[in-house]
Amino acid sequence: VCGVNLDSYDPKYKVSNASCTTNCLAPLAKVINDHFGIVEGLMTTVHATTATQKTVDGPSSKDWRGGRSVNNNIIPSSTGAAKAVGKVIPCLNGKLTGLAFRVPTINVSVVDLVVRLEKDATYQEIKDVVKKAAEGEYKGILEYTEDAVVSADFVGC
Secondary structure (H helix, E strand, O other), X not given: OOOOOHHHOOOXXXXXXXXXXXXXXXXXXXXXXXXXXXXXXXXXXXXXXXXXXXXXXXXXXXXXXXXOOHHHOOXXXXXXHHXXXXXXXXXXXXXXXXXEEEEOOOOOOEEEEEEEEOOOOXXXXXXXXXXXXXXXXXXXXXXXXXXXXXXHHHOOO
């Protein structure tokens, strides 16, 4: 995952990049963990429609919800992103769990990360650390904004 474990990549191996959710979660979790330490955490992703979802209700071999129309439902789903973060950031292995909601938008997803920290930190201190990372070492990987935006504002970013 860029910004997280790219330094340990060995070019003699061909690997695939992680999921979009893992690529969103891992850099943020790394920044927070490096500065404050993460004891445990819960991530929730609100995920845009994917090509594998049904546009009308129909059968699903996976589960009942998977057969429901994505056009007019918020569909609870599983995600392996929290577990995957434990693979790319070994010190977080087993510390994060997660859930997902599939929503009827065509693009852009969001990850909400709630953590219990090892060190005391104010909301402002956490924001400052994330903003500094986004403007420095993680520029082009992690972004920070306090603008009044909606998901469509990120299409093409």
